[in-house]
Amino acid sequence: MSASASTTEPLLAVKDIRKTFGGLVAVDDFTLELAPGEVVGLIGPNGAGKTTVFNLLTGVYKPDAGSISVRGVDTGWLSPDRITGLGIARTFQNIRLFRDMSVVENVKVGFTPVKRQSILGAVFRSPAFRHEEKEIDREATELLELMGLQDLASARSASLAYGQQRRLEIARALASRPKVLLLDEPAAGANESESADLQQLIRDIRERFDLTILVIEHDMPFVMSLAKRLLVLDHGVTIAQGLPETVREDPKVIEAYLGQEAHQ
Amino acid sequence: MADFFNFLLNGLSIGSIYALIAVGYTMVYGIIKLINFAHGEFYMFGAFVGYTALMFAFGVPASGGEPGYLPLLAAILVAGVATAVLAVIVERLCYRPLRNAGRIVALLSALGVSLFLQNLGQQTVSANYRKFPPTIADSRFPRSEVPLDSIQPGDIFSRNVILTYAVIAEDGRPQQRSATVALAGEPVEAGQLAQARALAQNSALEAHAYSYARVTINNKQALIVVTLLLVAAGLYLLVQHTRFGRAMRAVSVDFEAAQLMGVPVDRIISGTFFIGAFVAGLGGVLAGGMYYERIDPLMGLMPGLKAFVAAVLGGIGSIPGAILGALILGMSEKMVEAYVSSGLRDAFAFGILIAVLLVKPSGILGRFEGEKV
Amino acid sequence: MDFDKLLNFWGHHLVMAGVWIALALSLNLINGFTGLFSLGHQGFWGVGAYVTAVVLTVLPAEMGWADAGMLSFLMTFPLAMLVAALFGLIVGVPCLRMRGDYLAIATLGFGEIFRNIAINSEWLGTSQGLSVPNVFRAFLQEQIGLERMAARRAEMFFYIALSWAVALLTLLLLRNLMRSAHGRAITAIRDDETAAELLGVNLTRYKVLVFVLGAALAGLAGAVYANYQRYVSPNQFGFMQGVIFLVIVVMGGMGSFSGTILAALLIYAVPVFLTFAPDTWVIPIFYDPTQGGVVHRSLKDLWQVFFSLMLIIVVLLRPQGLMGNREFSLVKLWRRLFGKKSESASTSGEAGA
Numbered sequence: 001m002s003a004s005a006s007t008t009e010p011l012l013a014v015k016d017i018r019k020t021f022g023g024l025v026a027v028d029d030f031t032l033e034l035a036p037g038e039v040v041g042l043i044g045p046n047g048a049g050k051t052t053v054f055n056l057l058t059g060v061y062k063p064d065a066g067s068i069s070v071r072g073v074d075t076g077w078l079s080p081d082r083i084t085g086l087g088i089a090r091t092f093q094n095i096r097l098f099r100d101m102s103v104v105e106n107v108k109v110g111f112t113p114v115k116r117q118s119i120l121g122a123v124f125r126s127p128a129f130r131h132e133e134k135e136i137d138r139e140a141t142e143l144l145e146l147m148g149l150q151d152l153a154s155a156r157s158a159s160l161a162y163g164q165q166r167r168l169e170i171a172r173a174l175a176s177r178p179k180v181l182l183l184d185e186p187a188a189g190a191n192e193s194e195s196a197d198l199q200q201l202i203r204d205i206r207e208r209f210d211l212t213i214l215v216i217e218h219d220m221p222f223v224m225s226l227a228k229r230l231l232v233l234d235h236g237v238t239i240a241q242g243l244p245e246t247v248r249e250d251p252k253v254i255e256a257y258l259g260q261e262a263h264q
Numbered sequence: 265m266a267d268f269f270n271f272l273l274n275g276l277s278i279g280s281i282y283a284l285i286a287v288g289y290t291m292v293y294g295i296i297k298l299i300n301f302a303h304g305e306f307y308m309f310g311a312f313v314g315y316t317a318l319m320f321a322f323g324v325p326a327s328g329g330e331p332g333y334l335p336l337l338a339a340i341l342v343a344g345v346a347t348a349v350l351a352v353i354v355e356r357l358c359y360r361p362l363r364n365a366g367r368i369v370a371l372l373s374a375l376g377v378s379l380f381l382q383n384l385g386q387q388t389v390s391a392n393y394r395k396f397p398p399t400i401a402d403s404r405f406p407r408s409e410v411p412l413d414s415i416q417p418g419d420i421f422s423r424n425v426i427l428t429y430a431v432i433a434e435d436g437r438p439q440q441r442s443a444t445v446a447l448a449g450e451p452v453e454a455g456q457l458a459q460a461r462a463l464a465q466n467s468a469l470e471a472h473a474y475s476y477a478r479v480t481i482n483n484k485q486a487l488i489v490v491t492l493l494l495v496a497a498g499l500y501l502l503v504q505h506t507r508f509g510r511a512m513r514a515v516s517v518d519f520e521a522a523q524l525m526g527v528p529v530d531r532i533i534s535g536t537f538f539i540g541a542f543v544a545g546l547g548g549v550l551a552g553g554m555y556y557e558r559i560d561p562l563m564g565l566m567p568g569l570k571a572f573v574a575a576v577l578g579g580i581g582s583i584p585g586a587i588l589g590a591l592i593l594g595m596s597e598k599m600v601e602a603y604v605s606s607g608l609r610d611a612f613a614f615g616i617l618i619a620v621l622l623v624k625p626s627g628i629l630g631r632f633e634g635e636k637v
Numbered sequence: 638m639d640f641d642k643l644l645n646f647w648g649h650h651l652v653m654a655g656v657w658i659a660l661a662l663s664l665n666l667i668n669g670f671t672g673l674f675s676l677g678h679q680g681f682w683g684v685g686a687y688v689t690a691v692v693l694t695v696l697p698a699e700m701g702w703a704d705a706g707m708l709s710f711l712m713t714f715p716l717a718m719l720v721a722a723l724f725g726l727i728v729g730v731p732c733l734r735m736r737g738d739y740l741a742i743a744t745l746g747f748g749e750i751f752r753n754i755a756i757n758s759e760w761l762g763t764s765q766g767l768s769v770p771n772v773f774r775a776f777l778q779e780q781i782g783l784e785r786m787a788a789r790r791a792e793m794f795f796y797i798a799l800s801w802a803v804a805l806l807t808l809l810l811l812r813n814l815m816r817s818a819h820g821r822a823i824t825a826i827r828d829d830e831t832a833a834e835l836l837g838v839n840l841t842r843y844k845v846l847v848f849v850l851g852a853a854l855a856g857l858a859g860a861v862y863a864n865y866q867r868y869v870s871p872n873q874f875g876f877m878q879g880v881i882f883l884v885i886v887v888m889g890g891m892g893s894f895s896g897t898i899l900a901a902l903l904i905y906a907v908p909v910f911l912t913f914a915p916d917t918w919v920i921p922i923f924y925d926p927t928q929g930g931v932v933h934r935s936l937k938d939l940w941q942v943f944f945s946l947m948l949i950i951v952v953l954l955r956p957q958g959l960m961g962n963r964e965f966s967l968v969k970l971w972r973r974l975f976g977k978k979s980e981s982a983s984t985s986g987e988a989g990a
Binding site: 270299319320358360362365366367368369371372373375377379380382383384386387388389390394416565569572573574605607608610611614615617618621622625 | 693701720722731734735738739741742743745746747749750753754756757869876877880883887922923926932934938939941942944945946948949952953956
């Protein structure tokens with residue numbers, strides 16, 4: 001489809017997926033290929049089906065038609081935890097941290113797909129188990145440092161400020177060492193300087209962890225500066241895609257989406 | 265074959281008892297998504313209020329005369345209202361503060377209320393069974409009277425002929441008994457006939473001999489089934505054709521939207537508890553009291569659980585579903601009891617529960633709600 | 638007072654308290670730590686107890702073996718765990734598909750089915766139950782050569798040690814499990830099942846694990862109980878017994894080990910101490926002419942009423958349980974009572990951002 005996808009095998013290939021809820025079409029014939037290292041923005045007005053796409057990609061919903069493959073593996077009827085294990089991780093639009101757990105514990109849960117412990121080892125505190133725990137400790141602390149949350153490691157996650165919670169969700173997602181990171185409105189609620197910091201942070205982690213990123217965002221300047229390619233959804237249908245500059249000029253997009261927001 | 269239909273009718277009446285409890289379960293679940301564990305105790309409470317009313321207010325045991333429908337009706341109404349008031353208080357004190365605390369927390373509170381009512385009952389009215397005062401005379405239908413004088417030794421009847429008479433029991437009240445006069449297809453024995461005549465002569469109440477059809481229904485069972493029909497009709501009118509019913513449906517579909525639309529949600533929920541408990545309370549008098557004639561503080565436990573199974577089977581949240589589920593459960597339980605093993609009846613009922621939850625959690629008539637992500 | 642009488646009385650209660658702690662802890666794994674709501678724990682306990690009775694009574698009689706010996710006695714514990722774990726699997730797998738209140742009712746159904754089958758099975762002694770031979774005392778008297786009195790004392794001490802050892806084992810096992818990646822996965826499931834799954838936590842695996850482990854530990858407690866009590870019957874494992882364990886977990890805190898242990902001890906001990914109240918301490922509670930006028934009840938009788946009232950009040954005031962998911966610590970208590978304000982704020986776990 002796109003020029004960049006033809007050179008390498010796509011990390012994520014979505015073909016013509018469709019999802020309806022009780023007769024209402026939420027996502028229709030959605031197609032997307034993500035090449036390694038790409039940052040793609042998914043935009044569209046509220047209720048356009050963006051989060052539904054994320055839910056389909058991560059296995060929360062199963063598509064009624066079409067196929068999704070992650071790194072060449074068809075996710076067909078895989079459960080969400082298996083799909084995560086293939087190297088895809090996400091954050092949530094309405095933050096879903098484990099509220100009763102501390103900040104560092106939240107990150108540690110993220111290691112689940114990559115750090116396997118034996119149950120007997122855990123119960124008997126075997127040397128291998130203790131070594132593994134130390135490693136998880138160290139790596140979790142590193143991720144928190146990266147997100148600037150190291151001082152809050154033992155605080156309850158629910159006590160964090162909104163922006164900190166969003167960054168903690170990113171740290172938690174990174175713990176599973178994903179190849180593809182799905183960010184659902186990472187800049188929501190952020191002011192201008194916070195938004196700029198976040199942009200820098202996302203660029204940094206992309207470099208550092210060699211990530212491919214798909215990001216949903218309402219903050220247009222934010223997504224335009226970050227993504228090299230945009231997809232625009234409206235009522236579940238992909239109405240435009242391509243370079244940010246061309247998408248911005250597309251009359252259908254202006255009508256559906258930018259029209260409402262242009263005067264911001 | 266006649267046996268089969270007798271079992272079926274029997275099961276129908278037991279199912280009707282479950283249904284009287286199950287409608288309250290399902291209404292409350294439909295509106296606030298709470299499994300009101302204490303609902304079986306409402307049934308128990310109703311039976312005890314009915315007992316108290318008959319014993320001390322309407323003077324049934326004191327009169328010593330023939331029991332009747334009027335005191336029973338009065339007891340049912342008193343018990344229904346008292347139980348309904350209790351339910352409204354329980355909802356106000358123990359469930360309403362927890363409305364936003366999650367289903368499991370509310371379920372725990374309901375469990376607490378259930379335990380509290382059982383334990384309080386055991387410590388006040390005592391844990392022992394007590395006999396419910398007599399209400400209406402037992403009889404079976406269809407039947408035709410055979411005048412005792414007209415029977416001659418050697419007569420052959422195509423159906424069993426049974427004498428119904430009464431003796432004065434220890435408590436000084438008349439108690440109904442029955443004796444066989446003739447077995448179907450066999451000549452009447454002179455000795456047996458003479459004995460029956462003697463019993464009839466000394467009977468405390470008027471004695472009659474009847475020949476019964478092969479398939480019969482007990483008048484008390486019939487009364488329970490008829491009550492259920494009346495309750496079902498009443499609930500249908502209430503839910504479909506009144507403002508209250510409309511509001512109830514609105515709350516059950518979307519609690520918050522209903523609140524925003526100005527539906528007095530608290531009052532609707534209180535009303536739902538009132539009606540559900542009213543029906544359970546009258547069920548307690550009819551079933552535990554009039555029909556089984558034995559009441560105790562733990563009597564609500566099993567019927568309550570069974571009614572819940574029935575509500576799930578029919579589709580929890582749906583009133584017709586609860587009634588349908590209860591009737592199916594009652595009849596199939598009876599069949600298991602009759603043709604498989606009487607002991608495995610309860611295991612069977614819970615087996616149904618688990619099977620429904622696994623295969624079709626929405627039950628026969630319910631709708632299933634997915635979860636939002 | 639006579640030493641043996643004291644030992645019999647307090648020994649019995651010590652054994653039972655240990656059994657209760659073990660059961661409450663394993664139930665807390667399922668209900669508190671994982672947030673699955675099981676009302677069938679008494680069933681797993683019963684399975685363990687019945688396995689013991691079957692191994693020591695039914696099998697020798699049916700198969701014409703010699704009377705059960707020490708080997709059979711020792712085998713009852715792993716076997717009880719194994720069979721109870723199997724039941725945990727049977728209950729756990731189908732129940733995975735259910736959520737919250739539906740799961741509660743289904744597990745309750747399983748518990749009642751177990752009891753109903755026991756009541757109706759000649760093989761399992763129907764409602765009469767089964768008696769269990771006192772293998773351990775026979776061993777003490779015949780193999781060790783202790784006198785009858787000495788053997789009785791030794792037996793009591795043995796069971797006190799055994800039941801508390803089982804409680805301790807349960808505690809250590811669960812504590813270590815919870816302080817690992819598995820424990821974090823389990824807590825994550827309780828907090829947000831969907832988010833946990835999206836982070837790679839295998840829900841099926843953990844829910845089954847929790848049911849199987851909880852059931853196995855309850856089965857072990859069941860084996861201790863059956864061997865000590867030397868009698869099993871369906872009524873010992875009724876729904877109400879399960880509710881008591883549930884109340885312990887709720888009061889102690891869904892997800893607190895120390896809270897569970899304290900609540901188990903408290904709820905077990907209060908009625909025991911109430912039996913010491915003089916007979917004259919009665920309260921008029923009800924007027925009932927059919928019971929001869931005013932009904933008086935002792936404090937011990939009223940305990941059950943008070944207990945259920947307490948459940949309602951705790952749920953209303955502190956739905957997360959008395960301890961929540963915090964652990965009790967003397968150091969923290971000391972700081973909180975006598976420390977400076979700032980210190981107590983930092984220990985309350987509410988460190989602000």
